[in-house]
Each structure stands twice: as structure tokens, then as C-alpha cells.
Amino acid sequence: MALTADTWPIAAALLQFPAVKRDGTVVQEADASEWVATFREVKESGFDAVDLTDSWVRAGDLSSARLDELKGALDEAGLAAPSLSAIRRSIIDAANWEENLAYSHRTLEAAAQLGQTVVSFGLHQALTPAQKEQLWFWTVEGHQDPDPTEHPEVWNAAVTRFRELGRHAEDLGLLMSLEMYEDTYLGTGASSARLAEEIGLSNVGINADVGNLVRLHRPIEDWWSIFEQVLPWTNYWHVKGYQRDENVAKGLYTSIPTPMESGVINYREVFKLALEHGFQGVICAESYGGDGLSVSAANQAYLRRQVLPKQDGYALGVSNVTQRSSRVA
Template identity: 30%
Template structure:
């Protein structure tokens, strides 16, 4: 095949190996526990079985387990070993644990959240998970009315709400957590997450620098930073800033528009293809910074499994067919 004048392309060379793997984020399965409340359900072996088999048959390499779907904090060691065996039997890795919104300062649940994170390190080790995701945000209650949810959007916490002392206290706690995690071969990933102290890339990176541990990096969850109702950084700027320190990546998307009547932004969930965030561009930029870790898809809404399957196929095509072209 001939490209530009004087350049010969051999299709056999438009290939390449990558260690990038794709996980299904079980945040999208949380509604399947209904009417059991979030954060306290433990799906049984039989309840998990069809989801795990479907995930593997759909081409995913692993799962990213959220405690909104499975309360691993209260599971026994025997139950956790059973879960790991079940994952092994279908050929899925547990790539990460994702404890829900665990701010560790300036909140009534701060001490409890810190305990949850240390427990999560132990569980990650038992399940063979490489990463523990850190969403340092304010927790929602397990059940909220539409009115309560709407009101919450007007009082979202932001990075500038936290003092230097708050950041130092958080960094000190995360250093201890990272040191414990290192003994279990677990890495921490500080997530870009709204409604907390890392709602913009500068704050996630500041905390990463302050923690200063080799097993700590960042997770540029772009939709989290983009979906907020107030003006914020461009998602491209966030990605470029965080790319060199990225060790784990949550992906999902949305559309966002300014509402003149309210002076605020309104966002709605969308697929990776249809949302405002260009994931071909984002993946390319991470690839340029040698990212070759786990990507966890958090797409949802409606039939979440249908949505996430389509987004998996899209992302897989980028990895197989687009990224090799970047090596020419």
C-alpha cells in the first residue's frame, strides 16, 4: 500500500502490541440490587454469574468493582476468595476497587472513610486487584429524592474550598495508605472527581505531588470534571495536564450546554461516541505519554449493559486499529 509520495506502507507493519486492557465498571450494575439500598448489598454467587459471564463473552478483560454494587467491606475472607475463584473461572481480572466518594478531611465521615480505604487495600490484595481508585469527594446518601439531588447540584464542593492544611492532612493520610498498599502490590489512583477536593486537574496533581509515592498516580475521569454546572477547565487541558501521571483511567461521557435562564450548565449522559468528549483524541494523547494500563468504562443510562457493550467495541477498535497508526 502506498501513502505519501516516497513513503511505502506495508500493512503487515500497521500492527502493534499494547498492554492496554478494558474493564467493565460495576457502578453500572448497582441498580440491579434494587430494592436493596446501595452500599449494603452483596450479590450472591448466582446473581453475579450471568453478569460476569456476559462481561467476558462481550470481550472485556476484567472488572472494576464498586462498593455501590458489592459491599466488599463486610465480606468475609472466604467470600472474597470465592469471588476471586469465580472471576478466574470465567477469565476476568479484578483490575481495581472503586470505593464510593471517600473524602478523608473536613467531613463527619472522614475517619470512617479512611478506615474504608485501608480495608479496601486488604480486599484489593485478596482479589488480585492492581489499583485502588480514590474519589476524594463528598458522599451521597444511599437514597435521595429528585429535589434533594437537584439541590445538591447548587452546593457542590470544589478544590478551592479546601485549605493548605486540608491538603496536607489528606496527603499524610494517603502516604500511610500508599505505604500499606505497597506491601500488598496495590497502586493508588487519585481520581479527577467533582464535589470534592480534586474537581480540577490542578488539585489532583497537587495532591499527587504532595503524597509523592511511587505507587500513586492519577485517574483523569474527564466527564467528572466536565459535567459540573459551573464554569470549569477545558477537558482537553485536564487530560494533557494529567496524562504524564495517569496510571488508571475511568471513561464515560456526556453532553453539556449553557442555560441562559439559570446562568448554569446542564449535562446529560451520552455514549463515548456521542458525547462532547473526543475519546479518540484523548486516547491518542495518553498513548503519546506511554499509558498502557487499564481503562474502566463507566458508561450507563437506560440499558447500561447495551451502552457499555457498544462503548467497549468502540474503544477496542481504537486500540486495535487506530493506535497502531500512531506508531508509523
């Protein structure tokens, strides 16, 4: 049965919760009661589910016993955790790819123990010192993957290593999703679709986080065109809003985080297209800056109120929804 606005799993990202608290507490090593407190805050904001974003706690680096504690903390707070996002651990990082690949395998094992549905990986790397100095890190260029035409061996490594992870995920009964991010092989619609196609596994798709591209302070690919190319492959989705302004004549481009319904991406229309392609995946609501958790909660309310289907198989003019292929969760 197709998901509806009432039943669709929408998870809160944990971007607002640091790995080290102001009092010096290292959350990775903290007592489980610290985890419960965070999960209760998420629950009280209006969410029933959470994405275990590894910028907060690295599930892949927890022992089996500690993973059980993490699951217990979720249960105590009354939250589901259908998804896990592992970020900035690129498997083609020239210096750290072996460590990152091993970490990614451990993360899949952890997700399976936690009973999760989908794990998201990307090719974005650690923030540069210059990026860390900015209010918004995306206003300064960071790592760029090498041109695949000039360095086919790097592209092939991405395909091969993601395929290895995808097969591991498949053995564990998990979906795997690849997060879109600027200046990586997941940085354009065409490149992302090509990467997913060459990996060639039915459980590996794309995390259509087009917000990561819309926020750039430079010319960008048309956001609708990106969605047209990647939604047939999308099996998980980070969603967030950005206002964007362009003065092409003067070469000025700017963006700022905003609630989804106020941003430049028309999610009402994009979700119609997603449903036409059979999208039934977990959604993760994100927002940067200020009280991002509350903005994420507002994004969830907007999706359930205005965007997602109100009844089985129908949403705002979209009917006869069909499944593109087994690639779509």
C-alpha cells in the first residue's frame, strides 16, 4: 500500500546537535541518558523518527553493547530511527579511503543491528580550514573530485567501492543511498544518475539532496532539471529550503537557509514528479542555522499538510502512481 501524508516516515536530522557539547561532553562516549535527552528534544519538537546523523554519534564506531544502549535510548524516547546518514567519509579520499571504506562497512553493520532501513553515504570530504571560518561553509569552495575523463581510475574506484558497500547492504537487508553534494561525482544530475547506473544494484539509489546545490554562491544547474535526472533513482531524500538570489549581470549569487515552503525549490511540484517515479522512501528534514530543529519540524508539517498524498495513490493531482523499478524504495 502506498504511503500517505499520515504514514510517510519523516526523520529529523541531528545537524544542530554537536559531537562535543559546550561543557566538553563527548557525546560518542556519553552515558545513554545523554542520548535519551537529545532524542526527547527531537520527539518534543514533533517528530516520531530521527536520522542518526553521524556528525552527532558515529554508530559505526560503537560496540554491539553500546548500539543496544542507543536502541534502548530511542525506545525510551519513543522514536523510530529508519535512516542513518554518514557524512564526509569519502571512499575516494586519496589519503583516507581505506579507513573510510572500513568505517562505511561498520556503519552498515551498525544500521542492521539497529533495525534501520536505509544508510546514506556521500563523496564529500572534511571541511577545509577556510570553510570552517565562514558563517555558511558552502560560500567557500571545498574539495573537488578530479575530472573523471582525465582520471577514470578515480571514477572507477567510486563505482567499485560503492558497489562493494551496496552488496554488503543488500546482504544485510538495507537500502543504500548516495547523497548529492557539489563538486563531487554526485554534484550534478547527470553524473549522479550515471554513478548509480554503473553501480548497477537494485538496492543502491540516490539521496536527492538538491538543496546542497541550490545554496551555492555561484551559477548552478537548473534545480528542476536535476530532479528530472535523479528522481528515477531516488530511494532516500534529505530535504531543506534555501532562498536564492541571482544578479547575473554583476556576477552576484547568494543564498540563505529558509523553511522549505519559502525556498526557491518548489517542493509541491517536485513531489508530484517523485510520486510519478514511484518514490516511497524515507524523508529526512534538515535545516542549518539558528533553531534548525524547529525549522525542520516546520518542514515536516509543510510536507504533511501541503505536499504528501492525502490518500493512497493520490497527491495534488498525481494519480495512478507506478513503480519505476526495484531501484525505487
